[in-house]
């Protein structure tokens with residue numbers, strides 16, 4: 713489905729990013745597996761893609777650093793010729809009650825989750841416009857997919873830096889979609905609910921925590937990275953060619969506010 717295309721996936725050494733990278737590789741894309749600190753995880757993802765006859769390599773880059781992001785796109789273009797797909801996934805949580813939240817906690821989350829999305833998307837858009845459309849590969853000049861969160865919609869006490877970063881991604885995504893559509897660059901987000909990954913381990917690792925989390929999920933199961941990966945492959949492919957400027961919620965019904973099925 714994505715044969716001949718090249719994808720950069722940020723934060724791909726674990727969790728949703730790793731799942732997305734593997735699924736894009738399985739769909740035929742060359743994959744640049746970005747990581748910030750966990751080289752081992754990234755190399756493992758690369759090996760898995762290669763074992764499935766795909767092509768991939770790992771690149772260390774801090775998405776909050778302009779120089780690192782430029783360098784990552786440069787090495788991707790040197791290796792594969794160009795970039796066709798960006799999955800901007802790198803994200804962190806630094807949780808604290810609002811009254812205790814430090815400026816460092818605020819800045820770190822905004823820097824990685826929102827500024828990182830800006831720097832990567834800007835570099836991707838520049839490369840897509842430089843290269844233009846290659847019809848045999850895709851109807852679009854390029855595809856940008858942000859991995860956001862249900863917390864671009866659902867307020868989240870104790871996580872205000874994270875919720876602000878994800879709310880920011882929503883209007884950032886829509887605004888650049890408005891700006892880039894004329895270049896035939898498609899821009900969308902995926903808003904995952906609770907997906908079983910290291911970022912939310914405390915929310916699912918004990919049976920009690922898991923039971924509490926399940927109360928928030930109408931479909932009755934915690935998500936897996938592959939649930940998001942399948943949506944990402946679709947959004948990266950021409951199967952979704954008319955989908956532009958939207959946020960696809962993949963949350964098992966978390967945004968249905970299940971508490972209201974009996975309350976309210």
Ligand code: BGC
Pocket residue numbers: 805860861862863904905906907911912915
């Ligand atoms: C957060 C997780 C959380 C989920 C649902 C995600 O964006 O990173 O920690 O479990 O939203 O609340």
